[in-house]
Every structure is written in C-alpha cells, then in structure tokens.
Amino acid sequence: MSEPFIKIENLSYLYEDDSVDNSPALEGLSLEITKGEFVAVLGHNGSGKSTLAKLLNMILTPTKGKIIIDGKDITSEALSDDDVLSLRRTVGMVFQNPDNQLVATIVEDDVAFGLENLGIPSDEIRRRVDEALSDFGMLEYAKHEPHRLSGGQKQRVAIAGVMAMRPECVIFDESTAMLDPLGRKEVLDSILKLNREKQVTVIMITHYMDEAALADRIVVLNDGKMLIDGTPSEVFEKERMLLDAGLAIPQCTELVHRLRDSGIVLDGDCVDLDDCVELIANSIKII
Amino acid sequence: MSGISFGQYYPARSLLHRLDPRIKIILTLLYIICSFMCKNIISYALLLFSAIILVIIGRVPVRIILKGLKGVLFILLFTAVLNIFWTTGDSLLWQWKFISIYAEGLYAALFIMIRISVLIIGTGMLLTYTTTPIALTNAIEDLLSPLKKLHVPVHSFAMMMTIALRFIPTLSEECERIMTAQKARGADFSSGGLIQRAKALIPVLIPLFVSAFNRAGDLATAMECRCYNGGEGRTRMNVRHLRFVDFIPLIVIIAFGAGLITLNILGIGYTA
Ligand SMILES: Nc1ncnc2c1ncn2[C@@H]1O[C@H](COP(=O)(O)OP(=O)(O)O)[C@@H](O)[C@H]1O
Ligand SMILES: [Mg+2]
Numbered sequence: 001m002s003e004p005f006i007k008i009e010n011l012s013y014l015y016e017d018d019s020v021d022n023s024p025a026l027e028g029l030s031l032e033i034t035k036g037e038f039v040a041v042l043g044h045n046g047s048g049k050s051t052l053a054k055l056l057n058m059i060l061t062p063t064k065g066k067i068i069i070d071g072k073d074i075t076s077e078a079l080s081d082d083d084v085l086s087l088r089r090t091v092g093m094v095f096q097n098p099d100n101q102l103v104a105t106i107v108e109d110d111v112a113f114g115l116e117n118l119g120i121p122s123d124e125i126r127r128r129v130d131e132a133l134s135d136f137g138m139l140e141y142a143k144h145e146p147h148r149l150s151g152g153q154k155q156r157v158a159i160a161g162v163m164a165m166r167p168e169c170v171i172f173d174e175s176t177a178m179l180d181p182l183g184r185k186e187v188l189d190s191i192l193k194l195n196r197e198k199q200v201t202v203i204m205i206t207h208y209m210d211e212a213a214l215a216d217r218i219v220v221l222n223d224g225k226m227l228i229d230g231t232p233s234e235v236f237e238k239e240r241m242l243l244d245a246g247l248a249i250p251q252c253t254e255l256v257h258r259l260r261d262s263g264i265v266l267d268g269d270c271v272d273l274d275d276c277v278e279l280i281a282n283s284i285k286i287i
Numbered sequence: 288m289s290g291i292s293f294g295q296y297y298p299a300r301s302l303l304h305r306l307d308p309r310i311k312i313i314l315t316l317l318y319i320i321c322s323f324m325c326k327n328i329i330s331y332a333l334l335l336f337s338a339i340i341l342v343i344i345g346r347v348p349v350r351i352i353l354k355g356l357k358g359v360l361f362i363l364l365f366t367a368v369l370n371i372f373w374t375t376g377d378s379l380l381w382q383w384k385f386i387s388i389y390a391e392g393l394y395a396a397l398f399i400m401i402r403i404s405v406l407i408i409g410t411g412m413l414l415t416y417t418t419t420p421i422a423l424t425n426a427i428e429d430l431l432s433p434l435k436k437l438h439v440p441v442h443s444f445a446m447m448m449t450i451a452l453r454f455i456p457t458l459s460e461e462c463e464r465i466m467t468a469q470k471a472r473g474a475d476f477s478s479g480g481l482i483q484r485a486k487a488l489i490p491v492l493i494p495l496f497v498s499a500f501n502r503a504g505d506l507a508t509a510m511e512c513r514c515y516n517g518g519e520g521r522t523r524m525n526v527r528h529l530r531f532v533d534f535i536p537l538i539v540i541i542a543f544g545a546g547l548i549t550l551n552i553l554g555i556g557y558t559a
Binding site: 054057059081085088089092093095097099100101102103104105106108109112113114115116117118119120121122125126129143145146147161162165 | 453506511513524
C-alpha cells in the first residue's frame, strides 16, 4: 500500500471557551485512512466526532498534532488561502441538520453554490449540477424549493452539492440522525453509491450501529480518544468495551452473542440482519 | 404564519417568468411611478386593467393573487375608511351628526384601494411570483454592481438577502412549532391586552432566536466547507445576456406612462 490518503498523527484539540471542564475534545488521536475506504466513526455524544470532522476540513485548527491529507500537511503554518480552498474541494462535508446547510432557495442553485464559489465557468457548472442531481435521483426536483422537500431529499441535495465539486473524500457528520427510516435509507444508499461507484473515500460519523456495520472499518471514539479500530465484526465482538463507551452493539449481533452464551454453536461473524438470519438458519440445519 | 404566500415564487412557464430579472426590476420601478401618476378615473381603470393583464401574462392563479391581497386587507380597508370619512369636498352625499361623507371621499377611497392593490399585484407579478428569489437577488447585485467600485459590499448584501429568503419558511415553520409547544403548556396568545399578548410571545421569541443563531452558525460552517469566501472570483450558473426583445417591455411601460400623463392633461372623467 502506498501513502495513506489521510494521516492523522497525535491529534489534540481543546476548545478555548470550554470553561466547564478543561479536558480536550480530542486527545492524542492517530489514524490512517486509505483512498477509497469507507470508515465509520462511532462514539457517544460529546466524544469528539464532530470536532474531528471540523479539523479535517480546516474549520478548526489543531491544538497539537498533524493532519496530512493527500500528501499535504494541512496543519502547517505556511498554508495559503488557495491551499485551504483546494483542501475543502478535496474533502467535502455533509452535516446533520439538512435545513442548516442549504444556502440557496432553489435546489439546483444550491447544488451550484460550491462550484460558483470555485469560479468554474457557467456551462461547466450547469453540466456538473445536472449530473450530480441525476446521480442522486434529484433531477426532477431541480427547480423545487428545499424547504418543501423531505429530510432525506434535502440531504441528497446536500450530497449532490458536495459531489458536484468532485471531492475525493466526503465526511458525513451524523447526516442521518435527523431523518426518518425512509430518509435514512435514501441517504445511506447515496453514501454507499458514492463510495462503491465513484470510489470516494467516505468517513461516516454516526451513532447507529446498523449504519456503522455497512462500513469497511469502524473507529470508536470515547472522550476524545481512540477506543477501538477494526472491521465491524471485530468491533462488535468487543461488546463490553462498547457498552463502557456508552454504545450498544446491533440487536442482531447481541442476539447471536446471547445464543452463543447459552451454548448454541453459531459459527461466523454477524454484523447485520442477513448475517444473523444465515447463522441461525445454518445452526438449525445442523440440528 | 404559513399564510405568508406574499412574495413567494410561483413556478410556471410564462413570458414574465422568462423575462430578464434586471429588466423586471426596472419595470417594477417604472410601474410604481406609473401608479402614482394616475389622477383620474380612467387612468385608474387602466391601471387596474394593466394589473389584470400582468396576472394573465404571468399565468399565476387568481387564488394566489387573492391570498397575497388578503395579507394587506386590513390596510386596504383601513385606508379606505379613513379616506371615506376624512375627505371633504363639494358634493355632500350623506350626513349624520358630525359624520359626513362626500363623493370625493368615495372616489379617494376607491383610488387608494386600486393603487395599493395594483402595487401589490404588480410588484408580485413582475418580481416575486415570477422570479426566483435567487434570480432576483442576483439581478439586484448586477444592477447595483457599479457601487462595488465605491466599496459598497453589494455581494454581501445580496448574500444576506438570499439567506434571509431561504430561511423565512424554515423559521416560520419553527415559530409555529414553538407556539404549538407553548400552547400545549398552557400559553395563551390570543387573549388579554396588547402588553399581555406581547409578554406571551417572549417564550416564543427566545427559543426562536436561539435556534436562529444556531442555524446561522451551522450555515456559516457549511458555506465555508463549500469554499465560500466572499464574492471574489465567484461565477454563476445562470448568466443572462440581454437581447433586444428584453427591452420591448420597457418600451411598453414607457408608452403606458406617457398615456397616463396624456389622460391627466386631457382630464376626461372624474379627476382627483
Ligand atoms: N463550540 C464549542 N465550544 C466549546 N466546547 C465545544 C464546542 N463544540 C463542542 N465542544 C465540546 O467538545 C466535546 C466534543 O464535542 P463534539 O465533537 O461536538 O462531539 P460529538 O460530535 O461526538 O457529539 C464536547 O465535550 C463538547 O462539549
Ligand atoms: Mg456531533
């Protein structure tokens, strides 16, 4: 494997105005993410997930440590405004609240917003906007007002807006947290699509276990520190640690664990419902 | 609150929708001037007629127009009543104690009602119903762009307007939600005197403001993430080039204004 796409070394961040308790939001975090990877970041509220996202996007500057993205040290002092823009173009971000990230009053204008900021010629903007909208199934809503769309649709517009800028990595900061099950599915499908089909590196912050199970790899944060880093099945094995970090494993994994505890032999990993069904079916067949 | 349809874009395919927003802004200004040049009954009739024509060309349903007028119904009636009772003249129609109504008063009331309605319908048809707010904002930015040389932050103002327009529906929905929540807790917004009602609104306004500030913070971060750094070097998806046909409406409205002036000079019909 060549150089990792994102390399985080000993990263710490302390909010200056955090007068309540002076513990840093992130402490000594080291992490490497390769190109095209789909990483889920798990952690309870206040564990520093959003802080990490904002550091990766240069909304915040680290108190300590280093972040290297695509071979460029984004924490170095000698960064120009153009470097910042080019970083934000490389690493896009989709936020939690769909209402608070759409700028324009018409869907297609919103998708165009980032491209307009970059000073791209109008006909190219038009092309990319239409492409991004149709990629995420929002072309028929191009002329709609965002506030009339469902939560899932708004998030898809936000994703299209980010994807129109052709980023290499997209960070989703609990982008499904405010959605209903249908909206969540729409957004998850879009996330999977951009990872699988467009080979975009995805960092998905979430506290839904079943969502994290979709990723190639899960990073668990607890109080600003790295707790576990591994594949979904490796992470879900560590039930005790997850519970201590205020997280629960997916219900189906828990079911399999309990069955095993009561003496039933179930061979294999279980990270989602399909696995669970298969494991139990297999064990019934054996009997 | 959800009834604030006045000033909301109505998507349709029409000549007015297609017209260049910059031209539409100038047209609106000229139309407003025209409405103030009306002096006699025929010119007011023409003005009303022109508004109806605009509605027809713009293909906006009458229902939407009426909804917009409903918002100013109180002002309409109030000014009408004021004019009826306070205008004096030569032809007394009716008198009772200290109240006297003159024909001039009735005319004045009619005229003011026509003028206000036409202003609302006209600006609605020429701008808000037929132009997306973003196109409108861009057009204002274009028209004011000479001021950039004087270091007037035209782009920032345009951006502020866009965002305000974008968040009006969101915040009004939120306001409704908070009001419902407070009502469920026993808040009463509809009885008591003015001061009491204003006080009842405080528990609505405070959470609304807090949320608006939170949203503003989120939005600023989101805009930054999407490479926004002021107006410098920005391009636009929709660039419009003025063609000759775009200027035809300007010629029409100037002719209309000239017609109104001629009517004033001729003085046919009742003149205020
Ligand atoms: N703007 C801020 N100012 C001060 N403290 C903050 C701010 N944002 C977050 N924090 C604190 O930093 C910690 C991590 O927050 P955050 O990264 O938002 O967590 P998460 O996204 O995992 O819920 C929390 O303890 C929170 O209170
Ligand atoms: Mg967060």
